[in-house]
Amino acid sequence: MKRFPLLAALAVVAVFRPHRPLEARAGDPPPPPAPTAPAAPLPAPSGPAMPEAAPVPAPVPAPAPVAPGSGPRLAIERKSHDFGIAKQNQDLTAKVKYTNVGTATAHVTARGECSCAQATASKKTLEPGESGELDLTFHTYTFVGKMKKHVRVMSDDPDHAETLIEVSADVSAGILVEPANFFFNAVLVGTSPTATVKVKWHEGRGRPFQVKDVVAKGTGVSDVWFDAQPFFEGPWKGYEVTMKFRHAPPVGPVSGEAQIRTDDADYPAIKCLVGGNVSGKVFIAQLVTSVGIPPEGKEVVLRIGCRGFDDTIELGRVSAKSRKGVVSARAERDAADPKNWTILITLPGTTPAGAVDDVVDVTTQVPGAERHEIKVGGTVMAKAPPSPGR
Numbered sequence: 001m002k003r004f005p006l007l008a009a010l011a012v013v014a015v016f017r018p019h020r021p022l023e024a025r026a027g028d029p030p031p032p033p034a035p036t037a038p039a040a041p042l043p044a045p046s047g048p049a050m051p052e053a054a055p056v057p058a059p060v061p062a063p064a065p066v067a068p069g070s071g072p073r074l075a076i077e078r079k080s081h082d083f084g085i086a087k088q089n090q091d092l093t094a095k096v097k098y099t100n101v102g103t104a105t106a107h108v109t110a111r112g113e114c115s116c117a118q119a120t121a122s123k124k125t126l127e128p129g130e131s132g133e134l135d136l137t138f139h140t141y142t143f144v145g146k147m148k149k150h151v152r153v154m155s156d157d158p159d160h161a162e163t164l165i166e167v168s169a170d171v172s173a174g175i176l177v178e179p180a181n182f183f184f185n186a187v188l189v190g191t192s193p194t195a196t197v198k199v200k201w202h203e204g205r206g207r208p209f210q211v212k213d214v215v216a217k218g219t220g221v222s223d224v225w226f227d228a229q230p231f232f233e234g235p236w237k238g239y240e241v242t243m244k245f246r247h248a249p250p251v252g253p254v255s256g257e258a259q260i261r262t263d264d265a266d267y268p269a270i271k272c273l274v275g276g277n278v279s280g281k282v283f284i285a286q287l288v289t290s291v292g293i294p295p296e297g298k299e300v301v302l303r304i305g306c307r308g309f310d311d312t313i314e315l316g317r318v319s320a321k322s323r324k325g326v327v328s329a330r331a332e333r334d335a336a337d338p339k340n341w342t343i344l345i346t347l348p349g350t351t352p353a354g355a356v357d358d359v360v361d362v363t364t365q366v367p368g369a370e371r372h373e374i375k376v377g378g379t380v381m382a383k384a385p386p387s388p389g390r
Contacts, residue, residue, distance in 0.1 A: 070103050074155045074160055076097075076098045076153060077098065079165055082169070084169065085173050087140065088141070091139050094138075095134065096165065097134075098132055100128055100131075105127055107125055107155060109121060109153075113152070117138055118137045119152075119153070121134055138167050148168040150164045151165050172202040172205050173206060174266065175264060175267045176206075177198070178198050180273075181197070182216075183195055183273070187279065188309050189280050191248055194242055195242070195274075196240055197241050199228075199262075203236075214228070216258040220255065220278075225246060226242065227241070227242045229242075251279065252278060253275075253277050282364050282372060284305070286304050287373070289345070291356055293379050296352070299347065301346050302345040303344060306341040315341060316365025317364075320363075324358045326358035327356070329346070331344075347380075351380050353383075354380060359376065361373055
């Protein structure tokens with residue numbers, strides 16, 4: 001085998017020799033064009049173009065724990081608490097520890113955002129290194145399903161003056177009622193309103209039951225009866241219970257309480273409120289009103305709305321007059337909406353001290369609903385006698 005030591009040495013020099021640009025000389029041919037990379041072949045058509053995938057967001061790092069520092073520094077054990085599966089009208093409680101990791105006295109207070117989520121701080125003043133506990137209370141009331149609320153922790157930590165703690169629960173255990181009460185909107189006299197609630201249980205969190213009967217007591221409910229029909233909605237099962245009137249109820253409020261009786265030992269009687277209003281053709285916002293307790297010498301003006309039950313009812317001309325003369329009264333048409341009127345009731349500033357007792361008669365031109373009355377009460381307070389020496 002032949003050897004070529006000189007060529008090998010020249011090859012090594014060629015590999016490691018630093019690159020220096022060559023200067024062009026007159027008469028030299030132009031340099032060849034730089035090679036270009038071949039274009040990538042186009043993909044064969046294969047149906048509609050697919051959209052580009054959205055970039056995957058970078059993971060959000062967990063918040064770093066509060067480090068000790070100068071001044072008050074509050075470290076809270078956790079920023080959320082899940083009470084898990086709960087029943088309606090259940091009081092849930094938990095504790096969350098907090099510590100002053102700073103170098104100065106810390107002052108702490110806590111409060112909830114509503115009556116269902118509350119928090120109190122066991123220690124409102126913490127020296128460096130001391131700890132306290134937040135007492136969390138979550139009342140489920142008549143909520144159904146997953147719910148989240150917040151409580152606020154306030155301190156003089158310069159970096160965390162306020163911290164939100166999320167509290168949550170899944171209200172789906174036991175027997176639940178949705179909505180919680182038998183309520184109906186205002187209806188015109190002569191019609192029979194209805195109201196329906198669902199009494200139900202969730203598979204895996206409750207158990208089957210039977211509705212035995214429903215009874216009601218109160219104002220305007222003596223003529224009601226209840227119809228219970230089974231229903232199924234996904235994991236929810238139970239009964240739709242509808243309140244009905246045997247006869248159209250008279251004008252006035254409907255108010256009371258119903259008890260849904262079941263064969264479940266833990267829920268023998270489930271209480272629901274009953275409420276609604278039956279209106280005449282003429283709706284007056286207040287049929288009983290008061291001037292309050294004004295001091296002697298002060299004039300009081302009350303404004304009470306008056307309109308038809310709906311847009312099909314025309315009131316015609318409306319008038320108002322005091323029956324006893326203790327107050328004065330007049331009716332004023334709404335300039336923006338001529339179908340609406342306002343009853344203006346005025347207690348004069350000359351009214352002597354004592355009880356106010358009067359009736360305002362309101363007259364409309366609605367057939368069968370021409371006459372109405374508004375009872376007016378209140379007390380005028382006597383002026384305090386002047387102090388001696390004045």
